[in-house]
Amino acid sequence: MTGNAVTLRGATLRFGQHVIWEDLDLDIAPGECLAVLGPNGAGKTTLLKVLLGLLPLSAGTVTIDGRAPHRGSAQTGYVPQQRDFDRDLPVRGRDLVQFGVDGHRRGLPFTRSRQVDAVIAAVGAQDYADAPVGLLSGGQQQRLRIAQALAGQPRLLLGDEPLLSLDPASQESVIALLDAYRREHGTTVVMVTHEIPPAAGFFDRVLYVAAGRWAAGTPDEVMTGQRLSALYGTHIDVIRVHDRVIVVGGEGAAGHHHLPAGDHGRHAGHESAGFPPDGQERR
């Protein structure tokens, strides 16, 4: 129990009667890299908000390094989804990274830290750090985002679909960057993602949330038709093409984004999951 980077016990989140997920028990070891998968609206981002201390649990407990998460913690870095900035936004890549150091702090804004230069160099963004962010490619932006998150030297790095909308080459280079960093610094990574990236071996484990239920284990354990069918309560196929894992929903609905999310209220009960008893999951 002790020494975990993140510990969730009986963690439940409800909005009114609507159960997002419940009775989530999960230990994340220091330096571990966890993917959070599931359909839209399954509460993946919500889980990150809990870890960021922005949202309290409805029931259960959560600790980071043995303590309750609190907002603005220096221990936690956050990489968001790539988004488009206006082309004439008067903010350079360097400013974005600077936010990661002192953007939350009050006081006169005349600082130039060596830390920023160092972390920009660490992600290989020196060449475009002085360009306006609105002119950068998605991959360049996300590198700077990672620099921003790492500038505070976090022990836990949270990502909310940081690879979404990047081309495959940029995805691979961003993953390689994250992987190298976390292996060197022993940083724990929790990353919401819509698919397991082809770069095999980046994620140690997967947390799959759907229809108010969840399953956790190694990618090979969780990403099977049997496990996901039980999770969704409907027939699911998991297809492996080369090193890609594709989840195909029932009723002819192909593609990960069109998976039947299910009626959370109806499927949220304890009785219908029926997983095999091994592994870390609800019965």
Next chain:
Amino acid sequence: MSIWFLLAQPFAQHALVAAALVAVTCGLIAPLVVIRGMSFAVHGTAELAFTGAAAGLLIANNPVAGALAGSLVVAVLIATLGASPRERDSAIGAILAFGMGIGVLLLGFYQGFATAATNILFGNIFGVSGSQLLILVVINLLVAAVMATWYRPLLFASVDPEVAEARGVPVGRLSLLFLIVLALTVTGAAQVVGTLLVLSLAITPAAAAQRLSANPLVVTALSVVFAVVAADGGLLASFGAVNIKASVFITSISFAIYLAARLAGPLLRDRRQRRRRTRQVQPADGGTKVLR
């Protein structure tokens, strides 16, 4: 009348100081207004400062206090009614239209000088009294203090609300704080250029500045300089043309700076990009894109 004679007169000195004070506050907040996409909020707040000024004129013969009260009420209303930018804009539109109607009604009841009404709308810089100047100084100090303390989190929350929230920045409260600062600034500016022309000091300088640099601090500094040049330059120009209101010159200079920056901006940007490209030995990002 020579310009030196005019400059020796207290009313002209008051006017120059008032214009500079207003320009500095406007120039300071203008970049954040532009980044947050709040031009319409400035317009709305200014129009409703008019309603407040009309009420102030009618009730206490004090348009400045009325304008201040009016714009603060509007700031709070905008903050409570508009959660998303789209919602905010439609809320401002709705409040603005109703508020202007009330303003016209109030002015209808006003029995004083007819010029008092035009002064609210188009500014009367030469009518700035000692006590009004004092109000402007106080507003200036307040805005400067807020910006000195909160500039960094404000910029963070404006550029990147999601990550700012994750880093513990109180994004919602800062947005209310900014609206209040905006209301104070707009009220001050309305004394000089009038409620209808506030945009020329609270938006145009930043719109011009961000064409010339991507460094937020440089943009803020340029925006302040542009605002001061437009405000005091316009005022000095009006000394030479007694029949034309200073507002006309102020808005014209402000717009001229904007046009010049729009022309110069792309040239500057191209040059910087070329310099960066030649510095780049090889693209660092997957080998595909350097700069779109």
